[in-house]
Amino acid sequence: MAEKKAGAFDIRVVIAALIGLYGVILTVLGIVEKQAEIDKAAGININLWGGIAMLVFAALFVLWARLRPIVVPVEE
Template sequence: MAQKKTGAFDIRIVIAALVGIYGVVLTILGLVEKQAEIDKAAGININLWGGIGMLLFTALFVLWARLRPIVVPVEDTSAGK
C-alpha cells in the first residue's frame, strides 16, 4: 500500500498560521506600546511577551509538522485491473 503526506491540509499548519498572525499583531503592538500602558501591567510589556510566545509556539508547530508529517495510506486501484 502506498503512502502520501498530507502537506498543506495538516491541521497543525492551519493552527500555526492563525497563532502566528495573532503573534505578529501582538508583537507589533508591544513594540509601539506607550509606557503608561506598560506601567498598568506592573511594568511588564504583556503584548510584546505574549506575541513573542505565540511566534515561538508557531515556529515549534511548523517544525513539528515538517519533521513528523502525517502519512495517509493510499489504496492502489490500478493493481486490481
C-alpha cells in the same frame, strides 16, 4: 499501497498559521505600545512577550509538522 504526506492540510499547520498571525499582531502592538500602558501592567510589556511566545509556539508547531508528517494512504 502508496503513501502521501498531508502537507498543508495538516491541522498543525493551520493552527501554527493562526497562532503565528496573532503573534505577529501582538508583537507589533507591543513594539508600538505607550509607556503609560506598560506601566499599568506592572511595567511588563505583556503584548510584546505574549506575541513573542505565540511566535515561538507557532514555530514549534511547524517544526513538529515537518519532522513528523502525517502519512495518508493513497488508494490506487
